[in-house]
Amino acid sequence: MRVALFITCVNDTIFPGTGKATVGLLRRLGVEVDFPLAQTCCGQMHLNTGYRDEAVKLANRFTATFAGYDAVVAPSGSCAAMVREQYPHLDIENVPKVYDLSEFLVDVLKTTDVGAYFPHKVTYHPTCHSLRGLKVGDKPFTLLENVRGLELVPLPGAEECCGFGGTFAVKNRDVSAAMCADKIGNVMKTGAEVLCAADNSCLLHIGGTLKRQKSGVRVLHLAEILASTEENAG
Incomplete structure (x- = not known):
């Protein structure tokens, strides 16, 4: 292939x-x-x-x-x-x-266990395009559930948009910021150390607010968690 x-x-x-x-x-x-x-x-x-x-x-x-x-x-x-x-x-x-x-x-590849190790408490945000466009369903959750050491906690209001939407965040700044604030509030309720998603554009949007609020929550792309092993786990 x-x-x-x-x-x-x-x-x-x-x-x-x-x-x-x-x-x-x-x-x-x-x-x-x-x-x-x-x-x-x-x-x-x-x-x-x-x-x-x-x-x-x-x-x-x-x-x-x-x-x-x-x-x-x-x-x-x-x-x-x-x-x-x-x-x-x-x-x-x-x-x-x-x-x-x-x-x-x-x-x-027909695999749900990629041999990853990531000893942290993680919550997952299903981005709009992956959720509604590609309809990836529970595939990211299944992959995360099979990561050794990882504690996956549900995100309240997970299916709600974070407010980024590409140019939407520029053209509708106030609405975008309000949507992100709601998402941040739900992230904080989980007690997670890491917010994971499969789109860095959304993580850039959410992560910027998390950083400005000095929340202590970091953001990571799904690929980076799945690539992590006992030798390089961060």
């Missing part, structure tokens, strides 16, 4: 550790991962703000860059949903098969 990593803009620019964790995890599971250097943006930001022609150009570039791969793994439900849900509406042909990380692990 030929597998490629699509790192996404947010991860490449701000959270490169997530991409490294994804590759390290997959290699540990026996999957060799390519990283096509020609990859750029999937076009989601452009489409969401009305620049359809520019989004189409990026979508065609994406399709050409990842042509020939059996699977493209993206540590972002948001970008994976863009390719799977929106490319057909843009009349993009030969769209490669793109998977969220949890989907690839559970549905393709």
